[in-house]
Amino acid sequence: MTEGRLIVAIDGPSGTGKSSVSKEVARRLGVGYLDTGAMYRAVAWWAQHQGIDLTDQVAVAHAAETIPLVMGTNPDDPRVSVDDIPIDQQIRTSEISEVVSAVATNLAVRSTMKKRQRQLINQIAEATGGVVAEGRDITTVVAPFADARILMTASEEVRMGRRSKELAVDAEATRAQIVERDAKDSTVAQFLTAADGVITIDTSDLDFEESVAAVLGAIEASTSAIAGH
Numbered sequence: 001m002t003e004g005r006l007i008v009a010i011d012g013p014s015g016t017g018k019s020s021v022s023k024e025v026a027r028r029l030g031v032g033y034l035d036t037g038a039m040y041r042a043v044a045w046w047a048q049h050q051g052i053d054l055t056d057q058v059a060v061a062h063a064a065e066t067i068p069l070v071m072g073t074n075p076d077d078p079r080v081s082v083d084d085i086p087i088d089q090q091i092r093t094s095e096i097s098e099v100v101s102a103v104a105t106n107l108a109v110r111s112t113m114k115k116r117q118r119q120l121i122n123q124i125a126e127a128t129g130g131v132v133a134e135g136r137d138i139t140t141v142v143a144p145f146a147d148a149r150i151l152m153t154a155s156e157e158v159r160m161g162r163r164s165k166e167l168a169v170d171a172e173a174t175r176a177q178i179v180e181r182d183a184k185d186s187t188v189a190q191f192l193t194a195a196d197g198v199i200t201i202d203t204s205d206l207d208f209e210e211s212v213a214a215v216l217g218a219i220e221a222s223t224s225a226i227a228g229h
């Protein structure tokens, strides 16, 4: 831990419970929270809002550089706004879920996001004493220096079940979207298997509370190991 600041990085495929568990862990630790997926969703929404064709890599990269994005980092109310417009609902539609990978596989966008996310992680940690940041490449690219690095996984069946329960839609209807999104996203980020030094937590057989406890346990183990050195 750097000067008493705790940085926790959590990655994993769609529907494993990263966002909900990370928010709860941040709450219990009394630190800030960063949803990096929301940042990619915001760029997709903003580019479309401006009439940009998402296959136009240069225009989308420019949108990622210039987006007036403000990320809320309070785990109780992590609001996302662009140009002072709250866009929390707009970025979580299935339309955005379907197109967000086109933005996330644009390497110029990833480079811009990495810089912004790293900056935010340091700012949040400075302001609140720590941060739980979650996404697809936080343990490996954005914050490989994190004090605790965790990969949350769950079987495809379990992830589909959780997602369809949440959206109140048929499990089969979500299967294609989840599988397709993970396949596209995994071409640019390593979140299907753990990188060196990353602790895997399989939540397939865990309920929400057990998942939170497992993540808190992994953070405790990682920080004790650092302190022991």
Ligand SMILES: Nc1ncnc2c1ncn2[C@@H]1O[C@H](COP(=O)(O)OP(=O)(O)OP(=O)(O)O)[C@@H](O)[C@H]1O
Residues within 6 Å of the ligand: 012, 013, 014, 015, 016, 017, 018, 019, 020, 021, 037, 162, 163, 166, 203, 206, 207, 208, 209, 211
């Ligand atoms: N361990 C768990 N047991 C049961 N349900 C869970 C568990 N963890 C999360 N959930 C539920 O699963 C759903 C999906 O969780 P969440 O949105 O946090 O996943 P995610 O990994 O952030 O997904 P995505 O990357 O697609 O945004 C939510 O409704 C959440 O409450």
Ligand SMILES: Nc1ccn([C@@H]2O[C@H](COP(=O)(O)O)[C@@H](O)[C@H]2O)c(=O)n1
Residues within 6 Å of the ligand: 014, 036, 037, 038, 040, 041, 100, 101, 104, 134, 135, 136, 137, 138, 181, 185, 189
């Ligand atoms: N570190 C990250 C985080 C997210 N993405 C991309 O954003 C999409 C939405 O993420 P959710 O967590 O809100 O589902 C995701 O499908 C990826 O395309 C990313 O590339 N890197």
